Amino acid sequence: MASSTVPSPQPAQPHRPPRPNLVFRELRGSRSPAEFAAAVRRAAREIGERVSCDARYVHRVETGEIRCPNYAYERVFLHMFPGRTLTDLGFLPRSAVRGRRARYDDGATPPPDTADPANATSETSGAYEPYDTYDTSDPYDTHDNEESDVLRRAFMTGGGATVAAASLGPLAFAADASAAQRTVRRAGTGEASALEEAVRRIRLLDDRHGADGLYRRAAAPLRAAYALLDAGTTRQRTADRLYSGAGELAIxxxxxxxxxxxxxxxxxxxxxxxxxxxxxxxxxxxAHAFCNTAFLARDAGRPREAVRAAQAAQRVARPLGSARLMSLLALREAGGWAGLADRAGCEQALARAQAYFDRGPSDADPEWMTFYGEAELEGLEAQCWSTLGDWPRAARHARRAAELQDPHFTRNIALYTAELADDLARGGRPDEAAVAGMRVLDLLTDVQSSRVQTMLAGTARVLLPHRRASCVSAFLDRHASLSAPGSRSLSA
Structure with missing residues (x-):
């Protein structure tokens, strides 16, 4: 019998799990991953860098998935911890990984802007760290790099823009998303990472600029996300990431x-x-979907639905072990009770929210909750008291919310200050309301949020009888001029 000419299969390379970065974990200290990520973003702004750091990125560093950060993150980390080197922070020396282009399950390599150190001057595609390590043990989860690039272009933003619409421009590649649906055969970790990064980018842009300029541009990556689910993948872990990413993007x-x-x-x-x-x-x-459903129901005038959705979210979330998540969900329930004019139910839910919040952050907190801190707690409580007509108490909490908010969350500062202006106006303090309203108008040069604009328009109507006061008159005139047709500041 002739011997076979088929070569014998090569022995599989043993999978070596990444080595945890214990030094970096120690540097984080008692801060949660989300809180540490916020500190990284603040440090980046101090030196003029742009990074989209979040709790997931911190987790990837601490577990050793990221062996060496890209150049933008390196500059930020060395700024945060002066006098230390990358190896002092627990990373591998760059010389130990230089020249090894990152490999993904799909066999693709990073885009040129991150693979080439000469071009890596800013964090423009955070999911593609040039020195990341991915598991490459599945030889079947592969497809053409060209197909992967189509999807990456559909998801990733170019960054560097000062207005939200320009920043999100590359996300609006509807043609690319359609092409991806036609051509992709299998989705790999590269696509999952790009999808997760799209979610982070949208959230960061919304925090800074509000929603009005982003909504239509975000539809294309959402279509592409569900095209990825239809394409399928050979790995359950990758499939789970794709489903989670598509769901978070839909939210x-x-x-x-x-x-x-x-x-x-x-x-x-x-x-x-x-x-x-x-x-x-x-x-x-x-739990996240129910949380937002409850919030929407409250704003849409369906308070009983808000209560039921918030309670459903709490049932689902309880086993997850995040006290901060339970705190936010209790606040969603409190908003529903306030809409039903049930003061006792609202107060009980607010007490639970505070008790959960006081337990502090934990590693179980979802990464999408980076916005939820003491400022948001105060702001949501202010909305409850405002709905119940307790204007002095509402104003007190709204003022505290605006004072506590991280400057990164420009839209939320505008929201809390608009809440304060409205509570002061309805509580019989027109001069103070006008001053707060002026601060909101200043913020609306960078923020496009119909919710904030609607609140401010209501405040203006309440202040009309007080027009004779000079500060009120100045606010009303400026608000009217910015609200006029053709005005860029308050137009959607």
Whole structure:
């Protein structure tokens, strides 16, 4: 019998798990991953860098998945910890990994802007660290790099823009998303990472600029996300990441619709995320979808639905072990009770929210909750008291919320200050309300949020009888001029 000419298979390379970065974990100290990520972003702004650091990135560093950061992150980390080198921070020396282009399950390599150190001057595509390490043990989870690049262009932003619409421009590649749906055969970790990065970028842009300029541009990556689910993958872990990423993206796009007053669109996106969560058996995603559904129901004048959705979210979230998540969900329930004029129910839910919050952050907190701190707690409580008509108490909490808010969250500062202006106006303090309203108008040069604009318009109507006061008159005149047709500042 002739011997076979088929070569014998090569022995599989043993999988070596990444070595945890214990030094970096020690440097984080008692701060949660989300809190540490916020500190990294603040440090980046101090030196003029742009990084989209979040809790997931911190986790990837601490578990050793990122062996050496890209150049933008290196500059930020060395700024945060002066006098130390990368190896002092627990990373491998760059010389030990230089020249090894990052490999993904799909066999692709990083885009040129991050693979070439000469071009890596800013954090423009955070998911593609040039020295990341991925598991490459599955030889079947591969497809052409060209196909992967189509999807990456559909998801990733170019960064460097000063207005949200320009920053999100590359996300609006509807043609690329359509091409991806036609050509992709298998989705790998490169696509999962790009999808997760799209969610982070949208959230960061919303924090800074509000939703109105982002919503329509975010539709294309959402279509591409669900095209990825249809494409399938050979790995369950990658499939789980894709489902989770698509669901989180649906929630983010839903929130953009919600904040820009498109309630029916928001409801549809949240329902899509909820269905995705249940198909994937993802309780964290399900809790998030119910959380936003409760918030939308409250804003849309369906307070009983808000209560039921918030209670459903708490049932799903309880086993997840995040006290901060439970705190936020209790606040969502409190908002529903306030809408029902049930003061006792509202106070009980607020007490639970505070008790959960006082337990502090933990590693179990979802990464999407980076916005939730003491300022948001105060702001949501202010909204409850405002709904119940307790204007002095509402104003006290709204003022504290605006004072505590991290400057990174420009839209939230505008929101809390608009809440303060309205509570002061309705509480019989027109001069103070006008001063707060002026601060909101200053912020609206950078923020586009229909919700904030609607609140400010209501405040202006309440202040009309007090026009004779000079500061009130100045506020009303400026608000009217900016609200006029053709005005860029308050137009959607």
């Amino acid at each position: 983010s796009v839903g929130w953009l619709a919600h904040d820009s007053g498109r309630f029916d669109d928001a409801r549809s996106h949240y329902a899509e995320a909820l269905a995705t969560a249940r198909m994937a058996g993802d309780p964290g995603l399900e």
